Amino acid sequence: MAADKVVRLGRHGLTTDILVTDFLVGMALCRCGPSNPTRIAREMSGWLDCEVKAAAISQSLAGVLERGWVHRDEGVYAITQSGLDAMKGVYAAVIRLLDRGQRFLDVGVFMSIMKDFERSSTREEI
Numbered sequence: 001m002a003a004d005k006v007v008r009l010g011r012h013g014l015t016t017d018i019l020v021t022d023f024l025v026g027m028a029l030c031r032c033g034p035s036n037p038t039r040i041a042r043e044m045s046g047w048l049d050c051e052v053k054a055a056a057i058s059q060s061l062a063g064v065l066e067r068g069w070v071h072r073d074e075g076v077y078a079i080t081q082s083g084l085d086a087m088k089g090v091y092a093a094v095i096r097l098l099d100r101g102q103r104f105l106d107v108g109v110f111m112s113i114m115k116d117f118e119r120s121s122t123r124e125e126i
Contacts, residue, residue: 018090021060024048026069026079026087034078037061 028043029035037054044052064070069083
């Protein structure tokens, strides 16, 4: 079950067994809002600086759907609250990793930016 795959560490509830592609799919949905696989792949392509085809993320979409981190309605995926929680924990850990534990990068600011993306009413259309 999905709950068996999450280990609570610290205040962010870090998810320990997430694939990089699962994280990128989740972040794309946080930033773009409800999207079809083509739109998610296009967002990921920009981050990875290479073309990502929708078919290449089908396993990650199935995995995050199975975990309850997204829901699907007529081919459109949207992040759920548990998905947001999982992304926040990993996102905070990545920022700390990039910061090398020095705390020069402000995780709170980055989390605030992420929340702004989630609430943005100017999201691209599907």
